[in-house]
Amino acid sequence: MLLRLGLGLWLVSAGPGIHADEGMWLFNDPPKKLLKQRYGFDVTDAWMEHVQKSSVRFNSGGSGEVVSEDGLIMSNHHVGADALQKLSDKDHDYLKNGFHARTLAEEKQAKDLELNILMSIEDVTARVNAAVKPGLSDEAAFKARRAVIAGIEKESQDKTGLRSDVVTLYQGGLYHLYRFKRYTDVRLVFAPEQQIAFYGGDPDNFEYPRFDLDISFFRAYENGKPAKFQHYLKWGRGTAENDLVFVSGHPGRTSRLLTMDELVYVRDYRLPKTLGRLHRLEVLLTAYSGRSQENARRAKDELFGVQNSRKANQGRIEGLLDPAVMATKAANEKKLRDAVAASAEFEQARDAWDRIAAAQKVIADNARVFNLIEAGTAFNSDLFGIARTLLRAAEERPKPNGERLREFSDSGRESLELQLFSDKPIYNDLEELQLADSLTYLAEELGVTNSLAQQILAGKSPRDRAAQLINGTKVHDVAFRKRLYEGGAAAVTAARDPMIELARVVDGEARALRKIMETQGEAKQQAHAKIAKPRFALEGTRNYPDATFTLRLAYGTVKGYKEGGKSIPAHTTFAGLYERAAEQQYRPPFDLPKIWLDRKRRLDLKTPFNFVSTADIIGGNSGSPVIDRGGELVGIIFDGNIQSLVLDFIYTDEVARAVSVDTRGILEALRKVYDAKNVVTELNIGKRAQ
């Protein structure tokens, strides 16, 4: 699943410049010429606005689309899973068993789910760069940049009432101000069983052919009523092989513009470390889940996320360990560097690669401890996260807006509080297990005799220390959190909460490391900005920035591919689903929900279920609408095939494919399997039936 995608195996792209259906394009700079040339398609401003304002970002890490004027929003099941997990308890497992509200009254309010719709984009590069005077040290430059960005965001929010984020593009080449309408009253309308949403489980994840009903429906509310939307996507009539399609969503992160030094760091340090932790967590959560059904329920969404990341990152490291991939990247970089060296015009950029290498070296030297105590791999606990937020909020909030840690800026306050005061369930047994394991990881990484490790462990074994912290803290209690948040530093100190005090023990060093990382990030950003200029000059508008979890437009064609000499058609059908189950003898995760067995006869088995296209997508695109020329919805992205994992890093359309659920399959299932008449009607007429 795309939630957290990565790099991969197969490589065909050569040289820089735009290749085939490559590109995650900015909405204020769509590839009009390319689309006209390649597909004879005219991108109008009206078309762009309609698609933009029908596209939704989920703060739980995915995308979605508005599908009725009454605020009905579709996304993937695995994007909605976070909300489903938080709404479930011992007696109601909506994640596993699904959910269906037949009336507004039955719709269930999600916990701490925030949806954003992009309303406008403004280029603020000049203003940001003007504030960062030449000759400043990297540290001073970072501070100046932070301050001007916080100021722009605050000013915009005050003026428009919209969530305002300054977004860094081209690794620092451009700064754009994105304004979003926020929805925080979001209610669950419909979700199928996870068994069919994630049919084939981990074994079939990132594979194709595929048979997943990976969808869920939510509704955005305002003032206690369904929100009204001017723009929404009409339910389309589906696709045929070779159709042009568009994907409008929020790719999370790509690494296509990284320099070789940065890529080597990713290959040699970041990915192996990440995979080591994921393996460890997968084993921990699997063992925990094996002990009882209730354990399995509690850990379900997190375990899914870990397995999904593991498979994606496995693909990424395999890509970077392929000498052919690295050779292509190196050749591309050399070409650009040679051009820079050859022209006086680009003189300023000549030292940029070395500066990035130098900064990357400092980052590498500090990454281990930074990851442990600031990124938090030593404290794998929701309660620790809450405790630290309380501690830091007390210190940060009295500061001027522009001097705070980014997550405490005025423009982010509402989103922060939504998370901090969420009453999502927290399970002490699971918290204790994860904290004990991550404290063990800390002891292994630092050495148990390291003085910081000793301060953290306080003379106890990791297991005993975790038990003491989880049982001793009061931050479970939302009222307690509110009291401390409002009471500020004095209240936080007076509480003497053991988890908050643990956060305090590491806070000095954690902040110092964060400062180093931010300063080096600033240095890299300035160097990348210098590289961006010759790249723009040489490649012109044939370029687009790396993904940043902001709205992008991709395009491609519906198209099968060959694997191991076998042709894989673009579409699968319900018939294929039942064949797959039979071939695997219905053993989990290839078993089917009973209702799917009972109602098989009702279904038209030839109905298209999933399909693939060449659109350029990556993790974060999950739930993105797939749209036809007419702007109608024909599918919803939910995965890439294994061969697409390389897209993090370099585009290819030979065998890399985006995988979608077909709108025809969705409708057939809603009608014939789930009798979800209210949803079907709303999709068909674009509003709630009266």
Add this chain to the structure above:
Amino acid sequence: MLLRLGLGLWLVSAGPGIHADEGMWLFNDPPKKLLKQRYGFDVTDAWMEHVQKSSVRFNSGGSGEVVSEDGLIMSNHHVGADALQKLSDKDHDYLKNGFHARTLAEEKQAKDLELNILMSIEDVTARVNAAVKPGLSDEAAFKARRAVIAGIEKESQDKTGLRSDVVTLYQGGLYHLYRFKRYTDVRLVFAPEQQIAFYGGDPDNFEYPRFDLDISFFRAYENGKPAKFQHYLKWGRGTAENDLVFVSGHPGRTSRLLTMDELVYVRDYRLPKTLGRLHRLEVLLTAYSGRSQENARRAKDELFGVQNSRKANQGRIEGLLDPAVMATKAANEKKLRDAVAASAEFEQARDAWDRIAAAQKVIADNARVFNLIEAGTAFNSDLFGIARTLLRAAEERPKPNGERLREFSDSGRESLELQLFSDKPIYNDLEELQLADSLTYLAEELGVTNSLAQQILAGKSPRDRAAQLINGTKVHDVAFRKRLYEGGAAAVTAARDPMIELARVVDGEARALRKIMETQGEAKQQAHAKIAKPRFALEGTRNYPDATFTLRLAYGTVKGYKEGGKSIPAHTTFAGLYERAAEQQYRPPFDLPKIWLDRKRRLDLKTPFNFVSTADIIGGNSGSPVIDRGGELVGIIFDGNIQSLVLDFIYTDEVARAVSVDTRGILEALRKVYDAKNVVTELNIGKRAQ
């Protein structure tokens, strides 16, 4: 399960010297006085000989016992699992479904399974030490020691025809010559379904109460007929709470005599590295198994082994990260060092700890590459192992016996050839997956640009290189192996087999690293020998050596314990099994084989099924007989509880327990569930019915 046990969590033992039911005693030095004092039991030589010659060692890593004069041998299911796996194919899954031969003709010959029975022990310490002249360098001392040991073994084998191994005890304090009768024609008689043998799977592994029928029966043959045994254990009448019991088996390894420097290395380096690899392998094999039922079958025994090791090593590291455990070990060491410092008599031992520390430092510096290319973590492939054995056999066999790598000595030749020419199934898809993963691990550990890594990968990605090697090698073919083995170096070189050539590429460095490790091992051994003297003097016969996978006698009482304020009785029953299944709603691994559901009514549900005792055991003890005062068989060891994982390291009988299957439960199941009349009769009368 005990196959590969480790260190653990709970600690109560204080100070050196023998505590309660502590001890894995040598058969030529049993704790007669202790047993007399504590239990009023007289250990006679006849009793010892009877138990010794009824005890069996499995080369697949466990213990067993002779239970009829016609060579019927019982062990655990998880010890027999290796043989069951190798006998299975796509259409016959004996590991999963069990096996029952009702006649001799139906018994199935196991592949490369060797059983050993200890016939005699001889102290050769003086002879070994005499050959290692004072003043030799560590390297020369190692060579001298290797030569004298190989000579003693060869001489003994030639004289007696018995397998002859010189065993290092007390980390070098003593050398004993063990002579074993070997059985290599071993046939499978009976095994239950893995579902009931390993009931509760990974979640219940190392837990108690427990409900596992962890048994299998084999028969030793000689000259194509059942071998005749003078000594075998009579089927006993079971145990009651507080009964004295003995365990006679082969504990694999303990670390109780390690110095603090060695323990710190285990804690800070060996265990974290080992666990990292186990997590990685567990995820790899689980994902592979998920893809089809046949995959699951192929990987089953290996995945079990990995999960089992992971849980055991997790316990070990938790033990070593417990400051109380380390404080106890440190205090014990200090006491001994103080005694040594205080007495002129022990002057020679004074620098022993520092010498061990120095050797340990060199070992630590070389461990990473050694583990990769000599211990083979970079080449996780049976085919690689075979290829390397062929390469090295060609180089080693022409050398004088005393100068060869240990595994090629004359006395080990038959055992080596049994393995090398085994026609056990090897699955190319699994081989390729594991080799690609381990080559990736190599690239991560060394860095892909490291020159050795580049030689190994030969310009390919780990995945492509693995495919090339597995598809290119011919060592699958047993006839090819024999041809190369007989043909020597010329034939091996002429074959130009890619896997053998890979082994050759690393062989120079691998051998050099092995030499360093062996030399440092020698240095440590000499230093430990010096420590052994004051320890013997101070602690007298109240001591026993660390486990070495040689026969040991342990003793203890059948005894429940308290956990979390709850009393856990010593015995479980069949009734408890059915209750556990119901409580877990029969979901795997808590489901029951159909025959156990169908025949529930036949069973006397009050029959004791599993029980615990305080006997001092560790991994390798799996399958050990539990014997009563009369020398009758009352149970078979199959596990330790979680609290016993600490036993690797320090003894405790507060809550640490050995877990056994009760002979009464075994008989009831064989009779009522399996209708295994032939086995039941043989157990009851001590020979085959005519």
